[in-house]
Amino acid sequence: MVPRFCVQCGQMLHERLLPGDHRARRVCPACGYVAYENAKPCAGVLPTQDGQVLLARRAVEPYFGRWDIIGGFMEHDETPEEAALREANEETGLTLALDGLLGVYHDVYGSSGYSTLNVYYIARIVAGAPRPYDDVSELAWFPQDKLPTEMAFPHHIHQVLADWSRWIRRSANH
Structure with a gap:
């Protein structure tokens, strides 16, 4: 705005x-x-384990009750990597390690009209057991062939998950 x-x-x-x-x-x-x-910067992670991704059910608007990638808005003094790891810890209680950059995607934040620039990373769990915190009501693991269809931020999130699925397939072949 x-x-x-x-x-x-x-x-x-x-x-x-x-x-x-x-x-x-x-x-x-x-x-x-x-x-x-200008677009507002956001960062998120796709914790990956055994070919599955950990997703979060939103407990707040926009898209209350829909599945989402773990992440959120960057603080003014954070790198995208720091923001992704902080958001993951706030929303899941997990300590993660980033395995690589998945991609950068544009979206609009709900009906606010705010343009967002979203940076996503592939990650693995280093410590902790996933539990929903902050603005998350539920966490669940999904294999690439059973991803939820009713996702938050549909303008870009389906592309993110398609890119994640390609990353999983490439990783399995190496």
Whole structure:
């Protein structure tokens, strides 16, 4: 969400097309500050064990009650890797090790209109037993041929799980 007032001087922002730009931006007429509408960074993990992935059932909106990949919004001082591991620990109680980057995906956060940039990692359990915490009501292991169909964030999550399935098949062949 783009602010209505300048974060530098407090003046009301006005929409205008900047030279060389292709879309209107909110600009401060007093100091020239430009309020860019950037995607919010998110990070998540796909804990993998014996060809299965651990998924979380959401206990909050958006997509209350649907299955989701473990993860969330990055803090301002975190790397994507740190955020993914923190979110996994907050939501599952697990200590994980990252085995690799699965991919980067764009989405919109529910009906808020917030654009998100989602970074996902393949991970393995280092310590702990999975238990639902934070904004999760249930955790369950799913094999690649029995993934739930009613997923949260359907714009990108089905592609993430398809990429995870390909990763599993490639790993089994090596």
